[in-house]
Amino acid sequence: MTSAIAQRPHGPAGTRRVIPGVAERARNVVSMTRRNLVHISREPMQLSDVTIQPVLFTVLFIYLFGGAIPIPGGSYTDFILAGLLALNLTTSTMGTAVGLATDLHDGIIDRFRVLPMWRPAVLVGRSLADLLTACLCAVVVAVTGLAVGWRTGAGPLPIVAGFALVLFFAYSLSWVAACVGLNSKSPESAASFGFIVLFPLAFVSNAMVPTQHMPGWLQAVANWNPVSAVTAGARQLWHNPNPSASISAWPMQHPIEAALAWSALILAVAAPLASRFFRRRTTE
Amino acid sequence: MADPMIEADGLRKSYGETRALAGVSFCVRAGSVLGLLGPNGAGKTTAVRILTTLALPDAGRARVAGVDVVAHPAAVRRQIGVAAQDATLDGLLTGRQNLALVGELSGMRAAEARTRAAELLELFELADAADRVVKGYSGGMRRRLDLAASLLTRPPVLFLDEPTTGLDPVSRQRVWEVIRQLTGSGVTLLLTTQYLDEADALADRIVVVNHGQVIADGTPRELKERSRSAHVEVTLAEPGPGAAGVITPLVGGKVSVSADGLRLSAAADSAPGLATALVRALDDAGLLADNIEVRQPSLDDVFFALTGAHVPGEGNGSGPEPMRSGQAGPGDRAAERVGEGAQA
Numbered sequence: 366m367t368s369a370i371a372q373r374p375h376g377p378a379g380t381r382r383v384i385p386g387v388a389e390r391a392r393n394v395v396s397m398t399r400r401n402l403v404h405i406s407r408e409p410m411q412l413s414d415v416t417i418q419p420v421l422f423t424v425l426f427i428y429l430f431g432g433a434i435p436i437p438g439g440s441y442t443d444f445i446l447a448g449l450l451a452l453n454l455t456t457s458t459m460g461t462a463v464g465l466a467t468d469l470h471d472g473i474i475d476r477f478r479v480l481p482m483w484r485p486a487v488l489v490g491r492s493l494a495d496l497l498t499a500c501l502c503a504v505v506v507a508v509t510g511l512a513v514g515w516r517t518g519a520g521p522l523p524i525v526a527g528f529a530l531v532l533f534f535a536y537s538l539s540w541v542a543a544c545v546g547l548n549s550k551s552p553e554s555a556a557s558f559g560f561i562v563l564f565p566l567a568f569v570s571n572a573m574v575p576t577q578h579m580p581g582w583l584q585a586v587a588n589w590n591p592v593s594a595v596t597a598g599a600r601q602l603w604h605n606p607n608p609s610a611s612i613s614a615w616p617m618q619h620p621i622e623a624a625l626a627w628s629a630l631i632l633a634v635a636a637p638l639a640s641r642f643f644r645r646r647t648t649e
Numbered sequence: 650m651a652d653p654m655i656e657a658d659g660l661r662k663s664y665g666e667t668r669a670l671a672g673v674s675f676c677v678r679a680g681s682v683l684g685l686l687g688p689n690g691a692g693k694t695t696a697v698r699i700l701t702t703l704a705l706p707d708a709g710r711a712r713v714a715g716v717d718v719v720a721h722p723a724a725v726r727r728q729i730g731v732a733a734q735d736a737t738l739d740g741l742l743t744g745r746q747n748l749a750l751v752g753e754l755s756g757m758r759a760a761e762a763r764t765r766a767a768e769l770l771e772l773f774e775l776a777d778a779a780d781r782v783v784k785g786y787s788g789g790m791r792r793r794l795d796l797a798a799s800l801l802t803r804p805p806v807l808f809l810d811e812p813t814t815g816l817d818p819v820s821r822q823r824v825w826e827v828i829r830q831l832t833g834s835g836v837t838l839l840l841t842t843q844y845l846d847e848a849d850a851l852a853d854r855i856v857v858v859n860h861g862q863v864i865a866d867g868t869p870r871e872l873k874e875r876s877r878s879a880h881v882e883v884t885l886a887e888p889g890p891g892a893a894g895v896i897t898p899l900v901g902g903k904v905s906v907s908a909d910g911l912r913l914s915a916a917a918d919s920a921p922g923l924a925t926a927l928v929r930a931l932d933d934a935g936l937l938a939d940n941i942e943v944r945q946p947s948l949d950d951v952f953f954a955l956t957g958a959h960v961p962g963e964g965n966g967s968g969p970e971p972m973r974s975g976q977a978g979p980g981d982r983a984a985e986r987v988g989e990g991a992q993a
Contacts, residue, residue: 370772370827371803372800372834393753397754403742403746471739472733472736475737476751480726480754
């Protein structure tokens, strides 16, 4: 009893460098990532947007629209799979916004703030946990796709590269979601981000339908939409039908490069911004 | 003379229009316990938030373990343990996971953090609930777990913000026991409370704050002496018509007599030897007393003497007066908003 309560004497605290080293930062990130994964295991319905939703979307799109949308050079099923992956991963980044808004809303953030931890671990741990759930989402989409007849003529490496391309985009987008979550008054208002921003972003693209039939101005938006580049890039890697290849806009001619550039740019802007918002939000 | 471990010097802080701290200064010597006492919204939580690096002061300086909290917050965080007023726990983790997480984030090895967590869960009688999700804990259990989290790394300086507010009497006693054990361990402790008996029981020194200002600073004994009012109660064996007249010159005030004429009570200056004088006077008048009680002023009396108002919500039996509603002015209401703002 006594030993449990005994406190260490205070050493010469001084103001020596107390910024955590790389190893300690990494440990903080692992701890925070694990914490967020435990959250998910406690409320499995949180995962519905990366488990049930992808299955639902795949079945709905393929059986409802599949017959009505002719795809030059292949089946709608082969066409839509990359689009469904992009759609599901784009919209699932909403979870990052809601998760961070929830953390800030709870008292737990004050606990983190008085610990001698590397504070950005709160953000990095969140983004890594969300990346892991995004990987789960990708697996669900792939398995569902295979079950309904999606096929790819590509080798294993390009297949993996296609998934990695979309996951990298989703990861960078999750930092935009983090910025939104850090500026939300409540978890509920963070959730509205999904409907107001993410769904239009995912739909005004070549993910669901070829852009050729859209009105001119919308076509321009869709062709430069990062989601279009990401989707076209995956289609190209998977040897799936890619009607956008005939569009002269630069991102449609170089979808892989465009997807990587977009993702890197978004990450480079959103991550430091999120870190600044976090500092501002936790300063009083 | 031990060094001050916690120093607040002219701290000022406003949240928007509302002034939470209007120049607060105090210090806590190493190894001692300071009770920061005041009603809801007095500025206690704001002071703690500044000292624990959660809030920046608008003006003034604060040092913990000799380190400036504004200039070197990270160094300060290595020296402190904090149990906030609203338990800062992760509702979706178990009690054990919460403590392990705090340990790991404080730089402990995972195995070390787990061992220490188990030890503290045992100490706080939470071992049975250790693997349950915290969302289902009672208020008292949360508070104890939060207290355990603050002790995890054995920090030499502890801040406990209203550690017993909202607890049932049994939980409150348990928390008191732990705090008493802590004070014997050499830790420096700052404790905020609305309960006068709590500050009296646990603190070496008390700083009374009200409306963001320090209105008194001293040992519990000094504060009681400052109010210089004692309460006298005499119970007679049989009614004596002249009894009130016998006591009146000694207490120097109005004596009230109960309906049956057996109990007399009065406020008195707490002069030395008052009890002896009462016994003599009653004996000289041929009156038989069953009981003579000279009660030292409670801290509620002190608070009343300092502010002209009773401590709101004082309901632990140590203060004889019920809360007088209607005395709280608009200032009190503004101060209450400060308390809420500080938690947001």
